[in-house]
Amino acid sequence: MTRYDHRSAEPKWRAAWSEAGLFRSEIDRARPKYYVLEMFPYPSGRIHIGHVRNYVMGDVVARYKMARGFNVLHPMGWDAFGMPAENAAMERGIHPRDWTYDNIRVMKEQLEPMGLSLDWSREFATCDEDYQKAQQALFLDFLEAGLVYRKSGVVNWDPVDMTVLANEQVIDGKGWRSGAPVERRELAQWFFRISDWAEELLEAIDGLEDWPEKVRLMQRNWIGRSEGLQFHFETVGAPEGQGTLEVYSTRHDTIFGATFCAVAADHPLAKALEGEVPGLAEFTAECRRSGTSEEALQTAEKLGFDTGVRVRHPFEPEKDLPVYVANFILMDYGTGAIFGCPAHDQRDLDFARKYGLDVIPVVAPEEAGADFTVGEEAYVGPGRLVNSRFLDGMTIEEGKAEVAARIEAAEQGERKVNYRLRDWGVSRQRYWGCPIPVVHCDACGTVPERKENLPVALPLDVDFSKPGNPLDRHPTWRDTACPSCGGPARRETDTMDTFVDSSWYYARFTAPHAETPTNLAAADYWMTVDQYIGGIEHAILHLLYSRFFARAMARTGHLPSSAIEPFAALFTQGMVCHETYRDADGRWLSPEEVVRESERALRASDRSEVEIGPSIKMSKSKKNVVAPEDIVERYGADTARWFILSDSPPDRDVEWTASGAEAANRFLQRLWRLAIAEDLPAPGDPVPAAADDTATELRRAAHRAVRDVTADIEGFAFNKAIARIYELAGAIGKAEAAEAAGLPQARREALELAARLISPFVPHLAEELWSRLGHDTLLTGAPWPQPEAALLEEAMIVLPVQVNGKRRAEIRVPADADAKAVEAMALAEDNVKRFLGEGGPRKVIVVPGRIVNVVA
RNA sequence: GCCCGGAUGGCGGAACUGGUAGACGCAGCGGACUCAAAAUCCGCCGAUCGAAAGGUCUUGUGGGUUCGAGUCCCACUCCGGGCACCA
Numbered sequence: 001m002t003r004y005d006h007r008s009a010e011p012k013w014r015a016a017w018s019e020a021g022l023f024r025s026e027i028d029r030a031r032p033k034y035y036v037l038e039m040f041p042y043p044s045g046r047i048h049i050g051h052v053r054n055y056v057m058g059d060v061v062a063r064y065k066m067a068r069g070f071n072v073l074h075p076m077g078w079d080a081f082g083m084p085a086e087n088a089a090m091e092r093g094i095h096p097r098d099w100t101y102d103n104i105r106v107m108k109e110q111l112e113p114m115g116l117s118l119d120w121s122r123e124f125a126t127c128d129e130d131y132q133k134a135q136q137a138l139f140l141d142f143l144e145a146g147l148v149y150r151k152s153g154v155v156n157w158d159p160v161d162m163t164v165l166a167n168e169q170v171i172d173g174k175g176w177r178s179g180a181p182v183e184r185r186e187l188a189q190w191f192f193r194i195s196d197w198a199e200e201l202l203e204a205i206d207g208l209e210d211w212p213e214k215v216r217l218m219q220r221n222w223i224g225r226s227e228g229l230q231f232h233f234e235t236v237g238a239p240e241g242q243g244t245l246e247v248y249s250t251r252h253d254t255i256f257g258a259t260f261c262a263v264a265a266d267h268p269l270a271k272a273l274e275g276e277v278p279g280l281a282e283f284t285a286e287c288r289r290s291g292t293s294e295e296a297l298q299t300a301e302k303l304g305f306d307t308g309v310r311v312r313h314p315f316e317p318e319k320d321l322p323v324y325v326a327n328f329i330l331m332d333y334g335t336g337a338i339f340g341c342p343a344h345d346q347r348d349l350d351f352a353r354k355y356g357l358d359v360i361p362v363v364a365p366e367e368a369g370a371d372f373t374v375g376e377e378a379y380v381g382p383g384r385l386v387n388s389r390f391l392d393g394m395t396i397e398e399g400k401a402e403v404a405a406r407i408e409a410a411e412q413g414e415r416k417v418n419y420r421l422r423d424w425g426v427s428r429q430r431y432w433g434c435p436i437p438v439v440h441c442d443a444c445g446t447v448p449e450r451k452e453n454l455p456v457a458l459p460l461d462v463d464f465s466k467p468g469n470p471l472d473r474h475p476t477w478r479d480t481a482c483p484s485c486g487g488p489a490r491r492e493t494d495t496m497d498t499f500v501d502s503s504w505y506y507a508r509f510t511a512p513h514a515e516t517p518t519n520l521a522a523a524d525y526w527m528t529v530d531q532y533i534g535g536i537e538h539a540i541l542h543l544l545y546s547r548f549f550a551r552a553m554a555r556t557g558h559l560p561s562s563a564i565e566p567f568a569a570l571f572t573q574g575m576v577c578h579e580t581y582r583d584a585d586g587r588w589l590s591p592e593e594v595v596r597e598s599e600r601a602l603r604a605s606d607r608s609e610v611e612i613g614p615s616i617k618m619s620k621s622k623k624n625v626v627a628p629e630d631i632v633e634r635y636g637a638d639t640a641r642w643f644i645l646s647d648s649p650p651d652r653d654v655e656w657t658a659s660g661a662e663a664a665n666r667f668l669q670r671l672w673r674l675a676i677a678e679d680l681p682a683p684g685d686p687v688p689a690a691a692d693d694t695a696t697e698l699r700r701a702a703h704r705a706v707r708d709v710t711a712d713i714e715g716f717a718f719n720k721a722i723a724r725i726y727e728l729a730g731a732i733g734k735a736e737a738a739e740a741a742g743l744p745q746a747r748r749e750a751l752e753l754a755a756r757l758i759s760p761f762v763p764h765l766a767e768e769l770w771s772r773l774g775h776d777t778l779l780t781g782a783p784w785p786q787p788e789a790a791l792l793e794e795a796m797i798v799l800p801v802q803v804n805g806k807r808r809a810e811i812r813v814p815a816d817a818d819a820k821a822v823e824a825m826a827l828a829e830d831n832v833k834r835f836l837g838e839g840g841p842r843k844v845i846v847v848p849g850r851i852v853n854v855v856a
Numbered sequence: 857g858c859c860c861g862g863a864u865g866g867c868g869g870a871a872c873u874g875g876u877a878g879a880c881g882c883a884g885c886g887g888a889c890u891c892a893a894a895a896u897c898c899g900c901c902g903a904u905c906g907a908a909a910g911g912u913c914u915u916g917u918g919g920g921u922u923c924g925a926g927u928c929c930c931a932c933u934c935c936g937g938g939c940a941c942c943a
Binding site for chain 2: 003213214217218221222224226228247248249250251262302326327328329330332333334335337338339340341345346347348418419420536539540646647648649652654655657659660663664666667669670673719720722723724725726727730733737798799800801802804805806807810831842843844845847850851852853854855
């Protein structure tokens with residue numbers, strides 16, 4: 001029996017698409033545009049199935065929208081800066097640049113056979129000098145607009161690698177590479193002023209209706225808005241210049257429960273006292289040394305040091321509160337100082353118990369009286385204020401309002417909204433990143449590089465044999481002339497966080513070869529991205545940074561104001577998982593080393609028993625990876641595309657199985673066999689008017705499939721769309737065996753519709769079927785089919801009949817039968833009579849077209 | 857700790873706004889074709905009682921609303937994810 005040969009068909013059709021230039025997009029104002037984008041890959045070395053799933057989903061959308069008449073933009077590029085390239089350089093002596101571009105070449109070769117409808121003419125890598133130049137120009141414009149600044153900040157410093165570490169790179173207080181205890185060090189860093197946009201970024205989330213609710217919630221939490229009161233206490237016994245202590249609280253209603261104040265180790269008051277109070281300097285040093293990783297913070301004991309300084313309670317002048325330096329107070333949130341109310345904050349309570357401070361309950365639950373006490377658990381629920389003089393009896397909200405009003409009237413403070421979101425530190429002491437285009441001059445200070453001198457390019461002759469930033473110790477690269485005075489100056493050696501690169505690439509795709517970062521006309525036409533697709537792991541940082549960047553670019557004239565939200569719709573796809581295998585010695589085995597039988601698995605080499613582990617995300621360490629090129633070689637790209645979309649909803653994880661891939665291939669072969677049947681009439685031969693019921697039934701099935709597949713694609717339910725296509729193939733297969741007037745024509749119509757419906761999913765096979773059915777045009781880009789309304793309507797329908805809510809019979813009725821007739825038919829059913837027993841029905845509910853329920 | 861999801865056959869999953877639970881696929885079982893195998897085709901496939909017709913039970917657990925609940929409400933169990941000294 002002949003078989004569909006993907007090895008010859010797939011390259012043939014890709015060549016045909018390429019020759020026809022179908023995926024090159026140009027501005028065309030006559031057609032509506034559609035911009036579909038998948039999160040671009042980091043060129044780590046090889047494409048894996050997870051990438052394939054991501055891009056195939058985007059491809060289904062792109063091809064579908066193309067068929068619906070949209071002018072589609074579907075580009076691809078490379079997120080090419082980052083640490084792994086430097087690690088490769090250090091470990092294997094390969095230059096990061098060569099390593100990166102080699103990987104890009106290999107991965108592009110892997111991607112090519114997948115048949116993705118990508119416009120490769122727009123391809124770029126973020127490490128291309130063109131892109132760096134554009135990004136540096138953006139940086140300078142942001143700097144001029146006041147969106148970028150430089151300040152000293154506390155960082156995680158690895159003293160061995162001599163570099164700054166991200167919080168995620170600090171494990172148990174030690175550097176993830178060096179294992180050396182991480183220090184908290186103050187370093188001048190460049191920051192983007194994202195926190196200025198906190199309110200705007202938060203409010204605009206409401207408008208992102210086509211984003212997953214989950215992601216919107218995560219962004220809201222990340223921005224972390226809180227409403228509170230910022231006010232000051234008068235200090236007693238504090239050094240010069242520390243006459244007041246500014247604190248921030250969201251529970252200012254509990255002010256009468258305050259029994260202490262606490263400041264951060266880096267707070268000016270703490271610093272001012274370091275030389276005066278014995279032991280304090282040691283304590284603050286200890287605080288600074290302790291790790292900043294989440295785990296370290298979580299497990300760290302709450303420690304405090306009484307400074308001896310006191311503050312005066314604003315409403316009880318006779319009462320003084322002690323001021324502690326505490327290790328759990330953060331300098332960069334609020335004012336770096338708090339008042340502690342142990343009765344109504346667990347952390348404050350723990351602290352108070354440890355240092356023997358008073359616990360004064362000031363909020364009592366409704367059911368409790370004024371003698372309400374707090375044990376080891378702070379009370380944070382609702383209630384009424386007690387022990388609070390003029391606040392007594394008020395609710396928490398009323399208390400807050402009253403305290404705020406009095407503090408404001410006394411000009412001791414004001415209501416203030418605070419955000420968890422911090423400014424974005426973008427300085428990295430790294431080589432393989434985009435250089436920050438500024439110059440340090442002894443005479444002029446920090447001076448922006450002139451735009452005509454861009455790009456500030458990375459030197460290629462760098463030395464990775466020593467730790468630290470190679471740019472810092474390069475013999476000549478740092479030396480330059482001051483753009484302002486012309487005198488000798490030094491280049492900034494920090495490079496930008498790679499998240500900067502990915503924060504605006506979507507905009508660059510609209511005019512990838514422009515001299516300026518963007519071309520406003522092109523951006524105005526293509527932006528915003530209509531559908532963005534990628535992993536949930538980028539739910540916060542990448543997406544938030546991109547939203548900030550689009551706004552900053554709009555402010556500096558690089559994007560139209562209509563594009564401040566870069567991604568109109570977001571879809572987060574699940575991961576690809578696979579079973580794990582271990583041999584008797586506990587060594588991981590890859591799927592190629594294993595023969596899978598129904599209930600067990602054997603090692604291919606010696607048929608020894610293999611333990612089957614859970615299906616988890618594919619990873620090199622567990623060896624449960626499947627190489628896309630192996631699948632493509634064996635079954636073809638279409639099989640890989642079909643299978644990866646067929647089994648699970650796109651937002652959930654999918655398990656890759658060999659049997660599933662085989663089944664996908666079996667189905668594609670089946671479609672092909674159906675389409676090469678010899679008894680099919682010529683193209684254009686219409687279904688005769690006198691067609692038999694069998695033929696009409698097939699036509700109905702085909703047109704229903706068109707309706708359902710269309711809805712499923714629109715709804716991102718590709719697994720359901722595929723199930724509908726399986727059903728259609730089943731109907732065509734059944735019809736092949738039958739003989740009826742008009743059936744060959746109906747089969748032909750159904751096959752043509754099937755070819756059109758599968759084209760977004762398995763584009764090569766769709767073209768092959770289309771061609772085998774006698775067409776000499778390309779199917780790709782051809783208009784999407786419309787179902788015939790008349791064929792979607794059924795003359796007769798089957799209605800279930802329930803007695804007391806249990807199904808007892810089915811009746812076949814005309815679709816437009818009236819309720820009375822339906823009721824009569826239902827009551828005439830034997831089984832209905834049987835369960836009704838003696839006495840007639842008390843009530844009959846007829847839901848037209850749905851169900852009949854008889855109540856006995 | 858706080859905030860979100862989710863739980864449906866042996867497995868992945870369907871089920872419109874409350875209306876025949878289990879579409880479609882995998883795995884399994886039986887059969888046809890074949891000397892045989894592969895490929896292909898046909899049938900069965902939640903549990904249970906029954907020869908059958910048909911009955912009973914069944915969507916994590918327990919309650920509730922309703923003519924009718926996988927779907928809505930309340931309480932709980934388990935699983936997954938996010939955040940977490942944020943004052």
